Structure formats: structure tokens, C-alpha cells
Amino acid sequence: MYAADTIGAAFLKQVEATPQAILFEVGGGTGIGTGIGRLTYSDFKARIELTRLAFAEHGVAAGQVVGLANTNQIDAFAAIFALWALGVSPLVLDFRSPPSDIMERATRARAAYIFSDFRKLAQHDGILEFPRVVVATDTSDGLVFPAVPGGTADFIMSSGTTGVPALHPVSHAELLSALDRMALGGERGHWGNAVSCLNLSFPGTRYIWYRNAISGRKIITVPVFFSYAELDAALMHENAEEVTLPPVLIRGLVQHIKDQGLVGDGPRYDRLVKMQSIGGPLLSPALTEAKSILSDTLCVTYSSTQTGIISRLEGNEVDSHSNSVGMPLPHHHIRIVDDQGQSLPTNEVGHIETQVNENTARPGDRGYLDDDGYLYVVGRVQEYLCRNGVSFNAPDLENQIQMVTGAALCCVISSPGAAGDEDQIIAVIEAAPSQLSDFKTRLRAHLSPLTRPDKIVLMQALPKTSGLKVARAHLHQLIVNAPEICHVL
Numbered sequence: 036m037y038a039a040d041t042i043g044a045a046f047l048k049q050v051e052a053t054p055q056a057i058l059f060e061v062g063g064g065t066g067i068g069t070g071i072g073r074l075t076y077s078d079f080k081a082r083i084e085l086t087r088l089a090f091a092e093h094g095v096a097a098g099q100v101v102g103l104a105n106t107n108q109i110d111a112f113a114a115i116f117a118l119w120a121l122g123v124s125p126l127v128l129d130f131r132s133p134p135s136d137i138m139e140r141a142t143r144a145r146a147a148y149i150f151s152d153f154r155k156l157a158q159h160d161g162i163l164e165f166p167r168v169v170v171a172t173d174t175s176d177g178l179v180f181p182a183v184p185g186g187t188a189d190f191i192m193s194s195g196t197t198g199v200p201a202l203h204p205v206s207h208a209e210l211l212s213a214l215d216r217m218a219l220g221g222e223r224g225h226w227g228n229a230v231s232c233l234n235l236s237f238p239g240t241r242y243i244w245y246r247n248a249i250s251g252r253k254i255i256t257v258p259v260f261f262s263y264a265e266l267d268a269a270l271m272h273e274n275a276e277e278v279t280l281p282p283v284l285i286r287g288l289v290q291h292i293k294d295q296g297l298v299g300d301g302p303r304y305d306r307l308v309k310m311q312s313i314g315g316p317l318l319s320p321a322l323t324e325a326k327s328i329l330s331d332t333l334c335v336t337y338s339s340t341q342t343g344i345i346s347r348l349e350g351n352e353v354d355s356h357s358n359s360v361g362m363p364l365p366h367h368h369i370r371i372v373d374d375q376g377q378s379l380p381t382n383e384v385g386h387i388e389t390q391v392n393e394n395t396a397r398p399g400d401r402g403y404l405d406d407d408g409y410l411y412v413v414g415r416v417q418e419y420l421c422r423n424g425v426s427f428n429a430p431d432l433e434n435q436i437q438m439v440t441g442a443a444l445c446c447v448i449s450s451p452g453a454a455g456d457e458d459q460i461i462a463v464i465e466a467a468p469s470q471l472s473d474f475k476t477r478l479r480a481h482l483s484p485l486t487r488p489d490k491i492v493l494m495q496a497l498p499k500t501s502g503l504k505v506a507r508a509h510l511h512q513l514i515v516n517a518p519e520i521c522h523v524l
Contacts, residue, residue, distance in 0.1 A: 041207045042188065042214075043119045043180030045249035050076045053251050059109055060255050060274065079113065079248075082168070084178050086110075086117035089166030095148060097122030100187070102141040102149035104128040104156055104236075105165060106259060111235050112244055114150070114165075120180055124187040124204070129236040131499070134159040136509070144190055144202055184208040191238045213343070214246050225308040225332070227276030230269045232257035232284075233503065239279060239313055239338075263291035270304045277307060281314035281503045283444070285325050285333075292328055304330045311336055314504055316412050319357030326353055335360055337412065339398035342367070342391050346410050359409040360402075367391055369410060371403050381406050384413055420449050420460060432462070432486055439481045440474050442466045444497055446505045447488065448514065461521060462488035463510055465497050475524055490521040 054077040061072050074082070095101055101123050105111035111127065118125045126144045128137050130153045138161055141149050151157050152165040188207040205213075229247055231254055233240040247254050257269045266288060270278060280288070292298055304310065310330040317325065317335055326333040334349035337360035346369075348361030363369045368390040371379045379385040387402045387410070388395060402412040414428045429447040436445045444465035464474065471493055478487060492514065498506040514521065 040182060040184040040211065041119065041180045042210055042245055042249060043116055045211070046116065047080070047178065047180070049249055049251055050080050056251055057253055058248060060253050060272075074109070076251075080178060082109075082113045083116040083120065085168040086113045086166065087120045087178070089168050090114070090117055090121060090123075093148065093163070093166060095121055095123055097181075099147040100124045100126055100141075100144050102126045102128050102137070102144070102146040103165075104130040104132075104137055104149060104151040104153065104162070106130055106153050108231075108235050108256065108259060110152060110165065112248075115241075119188065120178060122181050122183065122186070124190070126190050127236045127241065129234055129500070130156060131234075133509070134162065137162070140192070140202065189238075189241065192236070210245070213242065214249070216343075225277065226252075227308055228253040228255060228274045230255045230257065230266075230272070230275050230278040232259070232261055232266055232269070232280075234259050237500075243279060263288055267291065267297075267303075270307070273306075275304070275306065277309040277311070278304075279311040279313050279336075282312055282317040282321070283314075283503050285310075285312055285317060285329070286321055287443075289321075289325050289328050298328055302326070302330045303328065307332050309334065313338060316360050322353060322357050337361065337410065339389070339396065342389050342394070342396050342398070345369070345389055345398070352409075356409050359405070359411050361410065362408055363389070363410055369404060379403075387412070420447070432460075432488075435482060435486075436462055436464065436478065436488075439477050440464060440466070440470075442474075444505070446497055446507060446510055448507060448511050450511070450514070459490070460486075460488045461490045461492060461514060462524075463492045463494060463497060463514070465495070466493045467495065468493045471522060475522070478524060488524055491524050492520050492522070494520075 055075050057073050058076050058079050059074040090101070095118070101118055103111050103114050103125055105114070115125045115127070126141060126146055128140060128149070130151060134156060137149065137156070149162045150165045151162050156162050157164040184207050186207060187204040188210045189205045191203045191205055192201065226246070229243050229252065231240060231243065235241050235244070244254055246252075253274055255269055255272050255275055257265055266284070269275065292303060297303060307330045310333045312322075312333065313336045316337065322333070322335065333353065334347055335353070336344055337346045338344045344364060345367055346361040346363045348356060348359055352359075352361060370388045370390075371383065371385040372388050373379055373385050381404050384401055384403045386397055387400045388397050399415055400412050401414055402410060404410055414430050420429055432447050433445040436442065436447070442464045446463045448461050448463065450459050450461065466474065471491075474491060474493065478491070498509045498513070500506045
């Protein structure tokens with residue numbers, strides 16, 4: 036019935052062992068926007084079978100790559116398994132990306148089809164409407180997963196915050212090995228029933244869903260369009276045990292709890308065995324505040340697309356080294372190197388280089404190691420700017436602008452100056468355009484002329500990657516295509 040070397044095979048084993056156990060469950064609040072209340076393992080197997088038949092009717096066949104850009108994440112997850120059953124490689128795409136970006140990534144992966152349930156996308160040439168299937172509760176014995184351990188099971192895509200996202204094909208064998216490290220090797224620390232609100236186009240989300248689907252654990256879903264009240268309700272769910280969130284959501288959740296007057300004597304989510312911050316570093320004082328208000332299990336995980344998890348900061352270390360991303364994992368050898376690749380001494384900033392199983396990679400960040408071996412990340416290589424002969428770090432300037440203006444989010448980007456030898460600094464601030472005059476006055480009064488932006492742009496919402504980081508490369512393109520929205524400071 037199944038081969039032991041695929042995720043699909045492992046899932047079928049779990050279905051046989053616990054057919055009536057709950058796989059997907061409502062997170063609480065006003066609903067999850069997925070059209071279901073809960074799905075058992077048996078229910079989800081039936082959903083996969085029907086999706087497989089629907090894809091086959093569209094002409095999807097073995098050996099192809101098929102793109103998925105869905106808003107309904109449970110449908111997307113069922114589609115991944117359905118495509119595996121057809122011998123097809125799924126490419127999970129972010130439905131929030133511009134159609135041109137989706138088409139470009141699908142072209143690079145040589146996708147034969149792209150499907151989406153997002154009407155705006157499905158109206159675009161080259162993108163088909165996602166097959167509509169009716170949820171069934173009875174399963175059949177027709178679901179088989181081909182034994183293709185070396186075939187492409189997934190495409191891991193980098194965040195695309197500073198450039199074109201890189202695509203890396205991952206085999207079924209590699210995927211199973213990674214899940215074993217997560218579940219058995221302790222790379223992800225404690226884990227259990229997972230609250231999930233991030234898009235499946237974010238690789239970390241898929242890995243958590245894969246892991247739980249083959250391990251008999253629940254996935255407590257929150258819609259990709261959610262409020263902080265819905266996320267809070269899901270985290271208060273009686274079965275919630277872990278959650279992984281980017282820093283922007285952790286900070287927003289803290290602010291929501293404070294605004295609602297929900298701060299108590301202890302952490303609000305005291306049942307969680309793990310709350311994980313992943314993405315850009317969450318640093319003190321935001322980190323220590325989040326630990327006290329949200330969960331004392333809060334940890335910071337630093338990772339990269341090329342090498343996976345690099346380091347973790349957890350437990351008492353969160354209080355003692357709150358500006359660090361923790362100690363590198365035992366199998367990671369970390370070096371800090373200069374532009375020529377020469378090792379730098381402790382406490383000196385350079386390029387972070389990591390070696391795992393004789394594979395060496397640079398995540399693209401600058402940082403340093405202290406005398407005790409803790410790793411510190413000070414910014415992306417591409418986020419170092421030069422203007423008026425002064426070099427500075429974009430995130431530092433972003434933090435200053437947010438403090439001065441009170442804005443929730445800011446992204447500083449650069450473009451070549453008129454002379455061609457100096458960067459022109461543009462601050463894109465998430466705020467109402469009506470605040471332009473007030474923001475100009477504040478920035479002129481409080482920022483040094485050496486680092487003050489040349490221009491500012493106010494946008495109602497900044498574009499995000501699937502991991503909810505600001506999509507810097509896409510934002511830069513928006514500014515290039517519409518220079519009239521920039522206002523000289």
C-alpha cells in the first residue's frame with residue numbers, strides 16, 4: 036500500500052494507527068476561514084484522494100512540477116499529498132505575491148501548471164482555478180504514494196527579503212531526514228500540538244505540518260488573514276502546545292494583550308511547551324518583555340535556507356544574553372570572517388559563516404561571536420548603507436524612525452544617488468499618508484543629518500514575504516516603478 040521512504044507513506048501509517056484522531060482543529064475566536072471545524076486523519080485522507088482525482092482530470096501527470104498559490108492552507112496541504120500520489124513535485128507559492136513574481140518562480144521551477152483559489156490570481160493568464168472538491172468523510176483504499184525517495188518532494192524557497200528568492204529542490208529522503216532531526220534529534224526543541232497562522236509558502240510552516248501529520252499531533256489552524264484576537268484565542272486553546280511566529284507577530288501580540296488589558300501576574304500562555312521566534316532576531320527589550328507577557332518558554336531560533344537551524348537562545352539564556360541568538364547547535368561550526376574569508380577574532384563583526392557536514396554557507400548576515408561562544412546578528416549584508424561617507428546599519432535607522440514617529444513598521448532601502456557614488460536613503464513607513472507633514476517635522480528634529488533619510492514614503496501596508504518579513508526587494512521595485520510617491524525630507 037505504501038513505501039516507507041516518503042512522507043505520504045508515513046502519513047498513511049498514522050492514518051492506519053489513529054484514523055479517528057484529530058489532525059486539524061479550529062483555533063478559536065471567530066473561526067478559521069477554512070470551511071471546517073475539525074478533520075480527523077481519516078477525513079483528511081479522503082480529502083487527499085478527491086483532490087488527487089481532481090488534479091488528474093486537469094491532466095496533471097507524473098514527472099511534472101505543479102505550483103500552488105492558495106489562501107486555504109488545508110486545501111493546499113491536501114494538494115501537496117495529492118500531487119505526491121500522482122508522482123508530481125509541488126511548488127508552494129505565496130498568493131500575496133504579484134502575479135509576475137509567481138509566474139517567474141514557477142518558470143524557474145519548470146512548473147507545468149499553477150493553481151490558485153484566489154480569484155484575483157486565477158483570472159491571470161497562466162494561473163488556473165484550484166480544483167473544487169467536496170469534503171468526504173468515508174475513505175477508500177485507493178491512495179498510493181510511489182516509492183521515489185530521490186524525487187523532488189518540495190522546493191525550499193529563501194525569503195526574498197533582499198533579492199530574488201532562491202529555489203532549492205528537496206527529495207523525499209532529505210525531507211524525511213530533516214523531520215527526523217526535528218522530532219527526534221531535538222533541533223526544534225520541545226514540540227506538540229501546533230498553533231499555525233503562517234502561510235504554507237513559508238518552508239518552516241510546511242515542516243511543522245509535515246511533522247505533526249506523520250506523528251499523530253494536532254494542527255490548530257488560524258486563517259492567513261487573521262486578527263490578533265483570533266491568534267490569541269488559538270493560543271488559549273486547551274490543546275495548544277507550541278507555536279512558531281516571526282518577531283513582527285510576537286511584538287504585535289504583546290501590544291494586543293497590553294491594549295486589551297490582558298496582562299496578568301504571569302505569562303498568558305502558560306500551557307505552551309514552546310513559543311518560538313524565527314526569522315529576524317527578536318532582541319532585548321522586546322524579547323524579555325515578550326517572555327514575561329506571553330510565555331516563559333519563549334526561545335529565539337536563528338536559521339538559514341541553506342543550513343537549517345543554526346543556533347537557539349532559550350531558558351535562562353533569554354534573560355542573560357537577550358541580544359544574542361544563542362549558542363550554535365553542536366553540529367554547526369561557526370566562523371566570523373572578513374570580506375576575504377579570513378577568520379576574525381571574538382567580538383569583531385564580520386560575515387557569519389557556518390559549516391555543517393562539510394558544507395559551508397553564508398546566510399547573508401553580519402555578526403560576531405563573544406568570548407563565551409554566543410552568536411550575535413547585527414544585520415543583513417545588504418542592509419549596510421553608505422551615504423555622505425558614513426556607513427550605517429538599516430535596521431538601526433529603522434528602529435530610530437519607529438521610535439521618533441511611533442509607526443509600527445519601517446523599512447529603509449537605498450538607491451543610487453545622482454552622482455552614482457553615494458547611496459540615496461529612502462525610508463518607507465507603514466502609516467496613513469495624512470501623517471506625512473507630521474512625520475517630516477519629527478524626523479528633521481530628531482535624526483542626525485548624517486543618517487537622516489533623503490526621502491520618505493508612507494504606505495498603508497508594506498509588502499511582506501510568506502514569513503511576514505518586509506519584502507525589501509519587492510518594495511524596492513515598487514519605489515523604482517513609482518518614484519512620485521517619494522517625498523523629499
